Amino acid sequence: MNLFEDNFAVITKRNMPDFIAEIEPGEAPFYYVGTDEDGTKIFCRNDDKPFILESTIDETNLPNSDIKQLVFLFGVASLHEIQKVAQTAHKESLIVIIEPNPYFLQHAMFYENFELLNNVNYIIVTEKPDKLTDLFKLLFSSKFFYLVKNVTFYLNSYYRKYDSGSIKEYILEIGAAIKNRYFSIGNSIHDSLIGLINNLNNIKALSENVDVAKLKDAFVGIPAFVVAAGPSLDKNIGKLKEAQGKGIIIAVDTIVQKLLQNGITPDFVCTVERGAIVWEYFYENQDFPPNMHLVSSLVADPRIVEKFKHRAVLPLRSSVREYFWLGEKLGASLNHYMWMGASCAHLAVGLALHVGASPIVMVGQDLAYGEKGTHADGTVYDKKPINEETEVLTVPGYYGGLVKTRKIWLEFKQIFENMFRTTDRMIINATEGGAKIAGTSQQSLTNVIAEYCTKEFSVLEIMKGVPVNTIDWDEVEKKIRDYLKDLEELRKNVSSHLDILRLYSKEWTDSMPEKKVQKLYETMKKTDLYYKLINTDQLLYHNIQGPMAILVQKFHAIAETDSLESLKQNLLVQIELCEMLENTSWLIIQVIEENFPWNNTR
Helix, strand or coil, X not given: CCHHHHHHHHHHCCCCCCECCCCCCCCCCEEEEEECCCCCEEEEECCCCEEEECCCCCHHHCCCCCCCCEEEEECCCCHHHXXXXXXXCCCCCEEXXXXXXXXXXXXXXXXXXXXXXXXXXXXXXXXXXXXXXHHHHHHHCCHHHHHHHHEEEEECHHHHHCCHHHHHHHHHHHHHHHHHHHHHHCCCHHHHHHHHHHHHHHHHHHHHCECHHHHCCXXXXXXXXXECCCCCHHHHHHHHHHHECCEEEEEEHHHHHHHHHCCCCCCEEEECCCCHHHHHHHHCCCCCCCCCEEEECCCCCHHHHHHCCCCEECCEECCCHHHHHHHHHHCCCHHHEECXXXXXXXXXXXXXXXXXXXXXXXXXXXXXXXXXXXXXXXXXHHCCCCCCCCCCEEEEECCCCEEEECHHHHHHHHHHHHHHCCCCCCEEECCCCCECCCCCEECCHHHHHHHXXXXXXXXXXXXXXXXXXCCCHHHHHHHHHHHHHHHHHHHHHHHHHHHHHHHHHHCCCCCCCHHHHHHHHHHHHHHHHHHHHHCCCHHHHHHHHHHHHHXXXXXXXXXXXXXXXXXXXXXXXXXXXXXXXXXXXXXXXXXXXXXXXXXCCC
16 A cells, blocks of 8 residues: 555544545645754745744743643644654643644645554644634533633644735634633523523423424425524515515514504514513513414523413424433423524424424524614614624625624624524525625525415414314423422432531641541542532523533543642542532422422413
8 A cells, every 4th residue: 555545544443533625626735845864854845935844842932741631733644743743742632733834634645644643633624714613512522621721722834924814814813713602501500590480481382382392394495584683674564575475584572563553464473582681572562463383492581471372383402411301201202392593583483384384584684783873773772772882793785795793693603604504494584784694595585485485375374274282291390399309319319428528628738647648639530420410400501501511620630649739629620520410400490399280281
């Protein structure tokens, strides 16, 4: 075999995924000249200008050998440099080798020996910065996520000397991905428990409202218009009226009153937030037509759900552990779940996908500042405007060029784009302004209505034909009581263990005898059992996942040495974990006891 084939075999047998982009057709931007006696590689660009690549390392940015880290290393052309850098890292660190220029990987495959990296945990990446979704899923949805506090960056000699600009966008995407992961991890324990209270108060409404599973594919092939409150809506709200009765109109709660004032009655209004402010802003003292349905997460203020008695669609939130727990207790199927993203507009798209609507047409989804502000006229934000953030962010615009946006809108945009990559449903962006949204085609609202709104139908009549939920509440109550009994037993066991850990901490001395150290080691092993149990309890995990992730990062930041100082730091982290586990278990028990509708669901 030649060197390329040898390297391919070495890389393949690692059983690690790589993220390699196809090389675009065309001439390579450089060619390899040779290597001098000092090991310096010599290349020549197509304009005949030479450049060199040395294997010297940057001593100021090396990994920490005592800490497991995610090392983002830019440049693959010199495996000797990568090997030297990896030798300074912890053996369980992950080296993510990112090569912005895929021709350097091609060079390495033909001229380098990848056996140099046989003892290195590495992933090779040549995808462009905006194509890293699958990489981030791997890094931040596995054991590697708990190392995100220990991220470090290293540039090889080429990118240090010639092209540091090429890596800027990668670093920005990595930073955004880490931030987005924290965004999706959930709220504080307090906020999560408020969500649990609302969920428990709302489940009794399931028996009087439509069965979400039976709503699946109820509107196949019918166009759905997802109407948000972006400033571009002002110029085409009149045209939207022509879709009434010929398409499903799904509105975010912010814009409903404006639509009603313009003679447009949405078929559905969507809400997702748990706070009382949503009730006060958009529902209190407001009247809604009797043919309008609410689509809401169970986490919403119960007063909102009560306002739409007998005409609420109450799906379980997909990909959220609290709802896996609740779904199991309710005997729910996969079709009772719905994608909700992080906003009302995301939920509106989730509904359209669930009911089989096509195409899904986005209207007023600017996700960017307009000429007159952040929202269409006639919303609550006329009186309570959102101030422009001091940090100006720009994204590609609907009509080209760049438009200004906010961090939260950028996150919402990325959530949309990640979802649209996973569906073959036709998504049309008919906002006619704001930010460009990848994964959508762009058409004017006028053309969309003319092409797809060709038949009249009644959303209300179809909804009347969807059966209500049938739930065995006796069985649900039994499952809940069994769960409370098991959780209380866990809480007591953790409390007893915590007392022992606290005693060790109180009696700690830096001259602790070896026998006592060994006894402490054995005691601390029991904490690992409780830590593993957290992952088996969907509700418990949901409520402590955010703080726990930070705590686990603290643990991984402890130097892996045999010193008493490392042992003491480990002990303190374990105490913190057990305190959080005991307190959260107690709070969950109280919340369920006080808020589950015992004997009030019949």
